[in-house]
Each structure stands twice: as C-alpha cells, then as structure tokens.
Amino acid sequence: MQALAEKQVITPGTTLSLSTAYRILTQEKLDSAALHKRAPVDRRRYEAEFPNDIWQSDIMHGPLVKGTGKRRKAYLIAILDDHSRFITHGEFFSSEKLESWLQVFRQALLTRGLPRKLYVDNGAAFRSRHLERICASLGIALIHSRPYTPQGRGKIERFFRTVRSRFISRLDDQPDTLAQLNDRFQHWLETDYLHRVHSVTAMTPFNRFAAHLEMIREAPAELADHFRKEVRRRVSKDRVVTIDGRLFEAPVQLIGERVTLLFNDDRPERVEIFCKGQSCGLLRPVDLVVNTLVKRTKNGGEEMLAKTTTCQPGRLPFDPGADGGGS
Numbered sequence: 001m002q003a004l005a006e007k008q009v010i011t012p013g014t015t016l017s018l019s020t021a022y023r024i025l026t027q028e029k030l031d032s033a034a035l036h037k038r039a040p041v042d043r044r045r046y047e048a049e050f051p052n053d054i055w056q057s058d059i060m061h062g063p064l065v066k067g068t069g070k071r072r073k074a075y076l077i078a079i080l081d082d083h084s085r086f087i088t089h090g091e092f093f094s095s096e097k098l099e100s101w102l103q104v105f106r107q108a109l110l111t112r113g114l115p116r117k118l119y120v121d122n123g124a125a126f127r128s129r130h131l132e133r134i135c136a137s138l139g140i141a142l143i144h145s146r147p148y149t150p151q152g153r154g155k156i157e158r159f160f161r162t163v164r165s166r167f168i169s170r171l172d173d174q175p176d177t178l179a180q181l182n183d184r185f186q187h188w189l190e191t192d193y194l195h196r197v198h199s200v201t202a203m204t205p206f207n208r209f210a211a212h213l214e215m216i217r218e219a220p221a222e223l224a225d226h227f228r229k230e231v232r233r234r235v236s237k238d239r240v241v242t243i244d245g246r247l248f249e250a251p252v253q254l255i256g257e258r259v260t261l262l263f264n265d266d267r268p269e270r271v272e273i274f275c276k277g278q279s280c281g282l283l284r285p286v287d288l289v290v291n292t293l294v295k296r297t298k299n300g301g302e303e304m305l306a307k308t309t310t311c312q313p314g315r316l317p318f319d320p321g322a323d324g325g326g327s
Contacts, residue, residue: 047083050215051208054082055108055115056156059096059123063168066176074181076163077104080156081112082119084208085198087159087189088112092181098125102134106227109138112209113216117141119153130229137226138219166192228262228272235259240286243271247286254280 048054062074077100078090089108093100118135120126122144135142145153167188175181194206201208220226233241235250235257242248243261248271250259260274261283271283 048081049083050212051081051083051086052113052115052216054117054119055088056080056082056119056153057101057105057126058121058153058156058160059101059125060160060163062092063171063181064174065092065094065178065181066174071174074178075100076160076185077101078156078159079104079108080159081115081205081209082155084203084205085155085159085201086112086194086205086209090185090189092178092185094178096125098128098130101125102131102227105134106223109219109223113218114138115140117143119143119145121145121153133230134226162193224264224267225262228264231261231263233259233261241273241283243268248283249286250283251280 057077057079060076060078062076064071065074072094074092074094075096076090076092077096079088080086081088089104089111091104091107093103118140120142125131126142126144132142134140167185171184175184195204197204198208203211231243233243235241235254237255239250239252239255240247241250241259241261243263246268248261250273254273254275257275259280261271262274263271269285273280273283
C-alpha cells in the first residue's frame with residue numbers, strides 16, 4: 001500500500017486492504033495469474049488422408065518384469081499410423097534409449113513401408129543427429145511437437161491408455177522375461193486391438209490400413225545401410241583410422257584428410273569411407289602380419305614380397321656351409 005501511495009495510485013490518506021486491492025486487480029485482469037496466462041492456441045483435430053502419410057511414435061512406461069535378478073521396468077515403444085490407428089510395430093524393451101527405438105523403427109519400415117512424415121516429441125532419443133540422418137536419407141520428414149504440448153500426439157497417447165486398460169490390467173501374473181511379455185503383447189495386438197472396430201474411424205485398424213495398399217512405399221532393399229552410424233576421423237600418417245579401438249586402413253591419397261565413416265554395429269567389419277561427400281569404398285581391417293610382407297614402391301604403390309622364408313621344426317634356418325664352416 002505504501003508503494004501505491006508513493007506513486008499516487010490511491011488518494012493520500014485512503015485506507016485500502018490487500019483483499020480489496022487483489023479483487024480490483026483480478027477484475028481488471030491485472031493479477032499475476034492473468035498476466036502470465038498464455039494466449040489461446042488454435043488447435044484442430046486432424047487425420048492423415050492415407051496410410052503411411054503420418055506416423056506417430058512415443059514411449060510408455062510399462063509393467064515390471066521379474067528377470068533373473070531384481071524386478072525391472074519395461075518400456076513400450078510403439079509407432080502408430082495416423083490414418084488407420086494401425087500399430088506398424090510395438091515392442092517392450094528394458095531401455096528407452098535411441099538404440100531400442102531404432103529397432104522398432106527399422107522393423108516397422110521393413111514390414112509396413114516408408115512413412116512420409118514421422119511425428120515425435122522432443123525427447124533426447126528423437127533429437128539425435130543419427131535419427132535426423134536416417135530420415136533424411138529415406139525421404140521422411142521428421143517433425144517434433146512443441147515442448148510440453150502432447151495434444152498433437154493424441155492418437156498414440158490414446159493407444160497407450162488402451163494398452164493399460166485392456167492389456168496390462170489383464171495380465172494374470174508378472175512376466176518372467178521381456179520375451180514373454182512381448183509374446184503376450186503381440187498376441188493381444190493381433191487378436192484384439194488390430195481387429196476391433198475403432199470408435200472414430202468405424203473400421204478396424206487392420207482393414208483401414210489395408211484399404212489403400214497402393215499408397216504404400218516399400219522400404220529399399222539396402223535399408224540397413226540407411227541405419228549406419230556416422231563418425232568423423234582424420235586419417236593418420238600410417239593410413240589408419242580407428243572405430244572403438246578397431247583399426248582400418250584408408251587409401252594412401254586420404255592421408256591427413258578429414259573423413260566420414262559409416263558402419264553398423266552388427267557388421268562392424270564393414271566400414272565405408274567418405275571424403276568431401278564422395279564414397280571412397282569399403283575399408284579393410286589392419287593386418288599387422290600381412291603389412292610386414294608389403295613392399296612400398298617409390299610412387300606410393302604396394303607389392304607383396306615374392307618369396308618368404310619358412311623355418312623347419314627343430315632346425316635353424318641357416319645353411320651350415322654358407323660361412324665355409326661345418327659341424
């Protein structure tokens with residue numbers, strides 16, 4: 001009240017209670033709640049026109065799994081087709097990291113084709129450079145929802161509520177393993193969810209997805225190449241680049257160059273090298289023994305030594321008569 005009197009907002013000598021001041025500010029919408037209230041957002045319901053136009057994906061905290069030791073939480077990673085509500089793939093994992101999500105994404109692409117857009121939230125897994133590169137190479141638009149606004153992904157959230165109410169709540173006992181939990185989940189999907197008429201579309205997710213199969217783009221035959229990890233290295237003076245302690249030989253002309261290496265964890269020996277955006281082929285692992293037999297030529301080429309010395313068991317590889325002596 002003293003500050004209001006000093007600024008001559010109220011008449012000097014006038015007594016004004018705090019409750020009265022608060023009521024006046026509220027009526028004029030000048031209170032802190034009104035000042036910090038966000039402006040209304042124009043949100044509209046939408047639905048993709050055809051299957052694989054838009055995929056939504058998210059991660060749900062699932063039930064505990066017994067396992068071999070202490071009980072661990074399982075995480076359901078699911079991808080839903082916006083048009084049909086069909087689950088292109090869903091699976092429980094013990095981790096919600098990017099590696100787990102990419103397994104689900106890759107399986108969905110293999111079995112259900114390529115989406116035109118992928119709609120996800122702002123989680124660390126979905127903000128990775130690796131996912132951005134995968135989507136760009138496959139021609140998929142990666143879209144992130146605004147922070148703290150899950151409304152745009154309402155269909156996948158609705159599916160998770162269905163999972164909790166119609167699947168998890170009806171589990172008779174706690175699964176012993178993730179494999180057991182996933183077996184039950186896949187059985188529930190195929191016998192219940194995918195063939196139950198949806199209240200909004202008035203069709204089953206399976207039938208609605210299958211109604212426009214002509215719109216589906218098949219995944220490329222070399223899909224695994226699009227999921228390769230990317231690392232950047234500088235080629236050393238002895239032509240070596242390293243990935244997680246593994247040594248590979250680069251072409252001579254790339255010595256000193258900054259290069260990009262692409263590889264898959266399940267095939268770590270197959271590494272493709274790129275320099276200035278151009279592929280320079282596959283690298284070969286360093287073989288230290290073979291390198292002792294390689295002769296370097298003056299023009300930078302290589303040739304294998306034509307003859308090698310072999311030792312006989314129990315005998316020294318010397319000719320007794322070579323120095324004119326005998327035994």
